[in-house]
Amino acid sequence: MSRKGENIYKRKDGRWEGRYVKSKSPSGKTQYGYVYAKTYRDAKEKLLKAFASHSQQIIPPTTNITCFSVIASEWLNSTIPQVKESTVNKYRNLLQSYILPIYGDIPLSHITHDFIECQCNNLLLYGGKNKSGLSSKTVMDTLSVIRNILKFAVRKGIFVPCDGTSVQINQVSTSMRILSSTEQERLCSYLNSEKNPYNIGILVCLFTGLRVGEICALHWEDISFSEQTLYVHQTLQRIQDKSCSEKKTRIVLTTPKSACSIRTIPIPDPILKILNDHQTSRKGFLLTNSETHFIEPRTMQNRFKIALKKSEIESANFHALRHTFATRCVELGFDVKSLSEILGHATVNITMNRYVHPTLEMKKNNMEKLSALFTVN
Structure with a gap:
């Protein structure tokens, strides 16, 4: 079925009709084109192809010659002192891969709502190296960078017909992997039987x-055995190295994902005992007991997959541990505010919407509470 804003409609004769902006006259008058198909899917595909072939024609005439690439460069340089190096690398990659090849030489005053929307649709359908389309998450990230650049131009007093706010992407939510209670028991049994630094x-x-980068960055100085807490204030990650060095990447120890991610977490008694038995040094990285040697996130992710295989558990990524932790906490009756702070979220809504996944058993138990209201005379 068609969605709001798609301009795809079912005609009385049973066919599907799609409307797109074909061109704009010098006076600014919009001229529309139409595609027809027997099914909604075919109409949508025809419409996106029409968008692609006519996207350059929907740019109105102007005398402004400030190109997008010039402002994009200024914006990127202005963000460097304010965000992490990994974030700058992400912005730079999105610019080089998906934005500048399309927007680079176009004057800012030519960039309209229709043009941005058209290019986003092209990325969804034909983007990527294989031309098979990018994920909605990647296109959302790309659109976010475009919006930031256009708003930066507005702040500099440059006329921009559209700052991108009106363009919306329907983001497809992906299912999150959570270990069942049985899987968690099997995994814990294996991990306890082979207590190496990875396990x-x-x-x-x-x-x-904890996130994978947070556990890799944890030091013994961050553990308080007397208070039974661990202090999260760093994350370890491998990032692209844009310097002239021979290596393409390097490891950095930096602050966590956000200010809310800096937090103190109580340690359960069994985990505290395991850490106490594992400790051989008062300083250095927790996992390695070394001040110079560490385990990096990718290695931890690989070792986690090995642990799942040995536990005869279906594959999952490392972040599934975080999802599983949050779900078990809710099942055990944790108050959501405490859980949100333990996870390092800015708001309780993030915890509820992103990480809390009621199981079928929880739903059954809740529904059973209605039985008390059922009476037979």
Whole structure:
């Protein structure tokens, strides 16, 4: 079925009709084109192809010669002091891969709502190296960068017909992998039977909700055995190295994802005992007991997959440990505010919407509460 804003409609004769902006006259008058098909899917595909072939014609005439690439460069340079290096690399990659090849030489005053929407649709359908289309998440990230650049231009006093706010992408939500209670028991059994640094790290994440970069960055100085807490204030990650060095990437130890991610987490008694037995040094990285040697996130992710295989559990990514932790906490009756702070979220809504996944058993138990209202005379 068609969605709002798509301009695809079912005609009385049973066919589907799609309307697109074909061109704009020098006076600014819009001229529309039409496509027809027997099915909605075919009409949508025809419409997107029509968008692609006519996208350059929907740009109105102007005398403004400030090109998008010039402002994009200024914007990127202005963000460098304000965001993490990994974020700058992400912006730079999106610009080079998906934005500048299309927008680079176009004057800012030529960039309209129709043009941005058309290019986003093209990325969804034909983007990527294989021309098979990008995910809605990647296109959303790309659109976000475009919006930031256009708003930056507005702040500089440059006329921009559209700042991109009116363009919307229907984001497809992906299912999150959560270990069942049975899977969690099997995994814990294996991890306890082979207590190496990798498995200890997996156990800590499973019972604290730490991200993979956070467990890799954890130092013994961050552990308080007397108070039974761990202090999260760093993350370890491998990022692209844009310098002239021979290596393409390097490891950095930096602040966590956000200010809310800096937090103190209580440690359950069994995990505290495991850490106490594992400790051989008062300083250095927790997993390795070394001040110079560390385990990087990709290695932890690979070792987690090995642990799943040995536990005869279906494959999952490392972040599934965080999802599983949050779900188990809700099942056990944690108050959501406490859980939100343990996970390092800015608001309770993020915790509820993103990480809390009621199981079928939880739903059944809740529905059974209605039985008390059922009476037979």
